Amino acid sequence: xxxxxxxxxxxxxxxxxxxxxxxxxxxxxxxxxxxxxxxxxxxxxxxxxxxxxxxxxxxxxxxxxxxxxxxxxxxxxxxxxxxxxxxxxxxxxxxxxxxxxxxxxxxxxxxxxxxxxxxxxxxxxxxxxxxxxxxxxxxxxxxxxxxxxxxxxxxxxxxxxxxxxxxxxxxxxxxxxxxxxxxxxxxxxxxxxxxxxxxxxxxxxxxxxxxxxxxxxxxxxxxxxxxxxxxxxxxxxxxxxxxxxxxxxxxxxxxxxxxxxxxxxxxxxxxxxxxxxxxxxxxxxxxxxxxxxxxxxxxxxxxxxxxxxxxxxxxxxxxxxxxxxxxxxxxxxxxxxxxxxxxxxxxxxxxxxxxxxxxxxxxxxxxxxxxxxxxxxxxxxxxxxxxxxxxxxxxxxxxxxxx
Numbered sequence: 001x002x003x004x005x006x007x008x009x010x011x012x013x014x015x016x017x018x019x020x021x022x023x024x025x026x027x028x029x030x031x032x033x034x035x036x037x038x039x040x041x042x043x044x045x046x047x048x049x050x051x052x053x054x055x056x057x058x059x060x061x062x063x064x065x066x067x068x069x070x071x072x073x074x075x076x077x078x079x080x081x082x083x084x085x086x087x088x089x090x091x092x093x094x095x096x097x098x099x100x101x102x103x104x105x106x107x108x109x110x111x112x113x114x115x116x117x118x119x120x121x122x123x124x125x126x127x128x129x130x131x132x133x134x135x136x137x138x139x140x141x142x143x144x145x146x147x148x149x150x151x152x153x154x155x156x157x158x159x160x161x162x163x164x165x166x167x168x169x170x171x172x173x174x175x176x177x178x179x180x181x182x183x184x185x186x187x188x189x190x191x192x193x194x195x196x197x198x199x200x201x202x203x204x205x206x207x208x209x210x211x212x213x214x215x216x217x218x219x220x221x222x223x224x225x226x227x228x229x230x231x232x233x234x235x236x237x238x239x240x241x242x243x244x245x246x247x248x249x250x251x252x253x254x255x256x257x258x259x260x261x262x263x264x265x266x267x268x269x270x271x272x273x274x275x276x277x278x279x280x281x282x283x284x285x286x287x288x289x290x291x292x293x294x295x296x297x298x299x300x301x302x303x304x305x306x307x308x309x310x311x312x313x314x315x316x317x318x319x320x321x322x323x324x325x326x327x328x329x330x331x332x333x334x335x336x337x338x339x340x341x342x343x344x345x346x347x348x349x350x351x352x353x354x355x356x357x358x359x360x361x362x363x364x365x366x367x368x369x370x371x372x373x374x375x376x377x378x379x380x381x382x383x384x385x386x387x388x389x390x391x392x393x394x395x396x397x398x399x400x401x402x403x
Contacts (some may be wrong), residue, residue, distance in 0.1 A: 013136045014327050017392040020127035025385045031055070032119035032384050033101035039090030039108045039115070042148035042155070045069040048088045048118065052145050055122055059129035061143065069147040070155065072164050073125065075132050076140030080169035082398040083142045083355075084391050085346065086121035087114045087149035096375035111377050113176030113362060116384055118145065120174065120360075123388025128395060139399030142168065152198055152307035154345025160352060170317055171355035172394050173346050174387050176362045177337070178370040182380040185325045185390060186337030186359030189318045191310040193357075194243070195278035196343025197270045198305040201226060201289060203253075205298040207262030216260045220253045222296040223264050227251060229292050230285070234270075237284055242277035245341055246270050271341040275309055282306055309347040310339075317356035320401075324394035325358070328386065334358075342372075360387050 021028075031051070040048050046069055053071050057063045061073035070088060074081070093111045095103035103109040110116075121143060131137040144164055148155030165171070180186055203226075205217030213221075231246040238244050246268060253264030270285065272278055286302040293300045325334040337359050346357050362379035363369055370377045 013131060013396050014393055016131055016134070016136055017127040017396060018328065018389055020130045021123050021385050021388045021392065024123060024126050028119045028123045028384050028388060029381050031122060032115050032381065035115040035118055036110050037101045037104050039103050039105055039110050040088070041092060041108060042089040042151040043068050045088040045147045049145070052118060052122060056125045056143065059126045060133060061125060061129060066147070066159070066162065070159070071145045072159070073143040073145070074140060075129060076137065076399065079139040079399070081140045081142045081167045082395050083144055083165070083168045083171040084121055084124060084395055085144040085146055085171060085173040085349065086117040087146050088118055089114060089148055089150050091150055091373060093373065093375045097378060099378070109375055111373050111375055112150065113372065113377070113379060114149065116176050116360070116362065116379055116387065117174065119384045120387030121145065121391060123385060124391035124395065127388065127392040131396065137396055137399065141395045141399050149345050152196070152305055152343070154308055154348060156345040156348040160348060165349065165352050168353050170398050171349050171353055172317065172321060172391065172398070173357045174360040174391065175344065175357060176372070176379060176383070177359035178362050178372060178377060178379065180335070180359060180361035181363050181365045182361050182383050183329055183333065183386065184361040185329070185334050186361070187318055187322055187325070187334045188337050188339065189313055189315055191273060191312045191339050192337065193311040193339065193344045193347065194271045194273050194341040195275065195308065195310050196341070197281065197307040198267070199246070199270050199285065200265065200267045200303040200305070201300055202263070202265045203293065203298050203300050204263050208260050210258045210260055213260060217297040219261055219264050219298050222293045222298040223251070223253050223266060226289055226292050226300065227266060230288055233288050234281070234284070237288070238272070238277045238280060239274065242272045242274035243341070244270070244272045244277060244281070271343065273310065273339055273341070275312070278309060308343045308345045309351055311344050311347040311357050312350055313356040314354045317354055320398050321356050321358050321394050324390050324397065327393050328389040358390070
């Protein structure tokens, strides 16, 4: 991360924004709990969209609801636009907590913290709306409440195709980090997440009796070869600095000890740290799979679904985000963070415009460390107001500086 210049003295605007968030903190936590209790899967965020649209419109924003789910809101009349983004969708994961606001939908919960992201951005909207009303906000700010982050290639592409980035000069976002204490925001210049793709490989062959493998096409053996050899070969065919990782989540073949099955399938993810290697992997994987299964006479059909690129934070945006964190939390508020192999479709926005994503600490100091995408995830709800303040500060400063 670059050296951060000393922040300017606390501004009237910054103090105003903080006071506005503090005034509504109880409302924001109640909203987060409501969203957590009523999670909606990707592209089905209808109730969530309606709740957010009503509150943001009441805060003075021009709101446009999107055709399937989600919304875009804008405030200000002229100048380039600074965008803030939050994601709305939940995961098909059962809620394992016993909190009073635990999910009321079987098998669905906000296991990635998108309820926190959404409530924080609503908080920023309320504060920025009040600042605009008092003529304290210069420039324009656009809010992207995005559906379908949890599916590939992600709802970000739908918003981009619909013009959500038109005129946008910079974009910022925060993502919950349950390994980081509340009151801390992890920042990193350059790539902060990895590229992530889905890979599905159905296999078919003649099948037969296990006593006569020479008269069949031994599909299970060929499947096992793909499972073990594809990760190894990719590590030699792509730049090792790209950190390529192939991990299988589905391995299915057969139902009897003495039967060589005629069909089977494997599925998993292909992840890497580097955008160049990511562009090469899609073409290379089908060729390698075909070569691996060819000696066994088995047919493999490769379904390679391109997912998301790495999130690459640019230097100026990280400096702006660091200044915002310092204004809210002090100089100790931001800490270095490492690049992960997790996928995040915020990368699609940064593929078009400059911007940055930070990691919002949600762990209670001294408390347990949870993991994302797990049904037992709990967050320290003080993170909601912190996220709202950081987003409001960076938007106010960046919108003023882009004029």
